[in-house]
Amino acid sequence: MAGSFKKTVAILISLLIAFSAAAIQSSAFDEEENSRQRAELKEENSEIKEELSETNKAIKDKENEAKKLQQQISELSEKIKNSNQKIKNLNDRIVEKQKEIDEKLKAIEDRLDYLRKRLRAIYMQGDTSSLEIILGAKDFSDFVDKAEMMQSISDYDNKLINSLQSKMKTISTEQAKLKADKKTVEEEKEALQKNLKKINTLNEQNTELIKELNTKKSTLEQKIENNKNRQNELLKALQAYNKELAQKAKESAGESGDVYSDETEYVVEPTDGYVWPCPGHTYLTSTFDEWRGANNHGALDIADGSIYGAKVVACYEGTVFSTCTTCEHDYGKYSSCGCGGGYGNYVMIDHGGGKISIYGHLSGVTVTPGQTVVGGQLIGYVGSTGYSTGPHLHFETQYNGVRYDPLSEY
Ligand SMILES: [Zn+2]
Ligand SMILES: [Zn+2]
Known part of the structure; x- marks a missing residue:
């Protein structure tokens, strides 16, 4: 009974030892693998950094583009503002011309009234047929035609009405020219607005691109940070391994040997390039x-x-x-x-x-x-x-x- 117990304990102990050995074996530090992984990470890091610098360059380009687009937008907006002012001025002048036309029409109307009265007076003197013709006129030109046919209108009236008619024609022409000008400016404005819309769209797309690039930038920066952390872990593992080695060497060789005991230190930040050999002393x-x-x-x-x-x-x-x-x-x-x-x-x-x-x-x-x-x-x-x-x-x-x-x- 006692022997069997001893045997069981012995088996357990040997199992434990085997297990520990396996554990030690499995956690054994592979210096080559550590160095290989760090080299890989460094390589990866320099690739990410390259991509990051390209991204930063792209962001700069897009930001310059944005500046240009915004400049164009403000120029176009200014031009549209000018067009609106021009249209407003033309409108004012068109209204003015209309006023003049109305005045002339009124003057002609007044003159016609006067003529009608005079004709009535002529009628009173007995010229019936002329009056009927004139009073039956459909409009002014009809009236003039008819009046011209008749010799009863004085040269003075004739001249006056002709002059009014001619002035009115001039004003109408001027007004038509203003209306044409207005139409041109309106067309210009429309083109400007179309252009502005186009550039606004470009600007929006550009803004979206900058946003995407900035997202990419943060992702890359995060990757660099992760890479650094992984390098750090590997460095720490190497450090622990070297300390262990130094400890073992010390134990087997006693305290003799080097002037200085091993005091391994590592930079916490893994570096891609060279480290200054004498930190704090640069002269x-x-x-x-x-x-x-x-x-x-x-x-x-x-x-x-x-x-x-x-x-x-x-x-x-x-x-x-x-x-x-x-x-x-x-x-x-x-x-x-x-x-x-x-x-x-x-x-x-x-x-x-x-x-x-x-x-x-x-x-x-x-x-x-x-x-x-x-x-x-x-x-x-x-x-x-x-x-x-x-x-x-x-x-x-x-x-x-x-x-x-x-x-x-x-
Ligand atoms: Zn010496
Ligand atoms: Zn020297």
């Missing part, structure tokens, strides 16, 4: 092109009063392929102690694609060859080891073995 005491007797310096020297012991970080992700940690001559000197080929304590990182970076004269190094680093990760501290007259960071970049200006990466 250059020597640039790439500085002439040093027989050749160019070919690197940057970063230094200031408070630089000693400052953190040095990897400028870009890569693999540490060489370090020197043995120089103990960490002070200013005017000749080389010869350590690290003059670089003193250094770190060299291979970024792939033929690019490497070198960090020289360090007082301490926190990484080891073969270790993967990401941009912004702590790799050492500023010092004055090797051929160095005072604390500074010698930062050098090479492409296919040829030095190039590190500033070209920023």
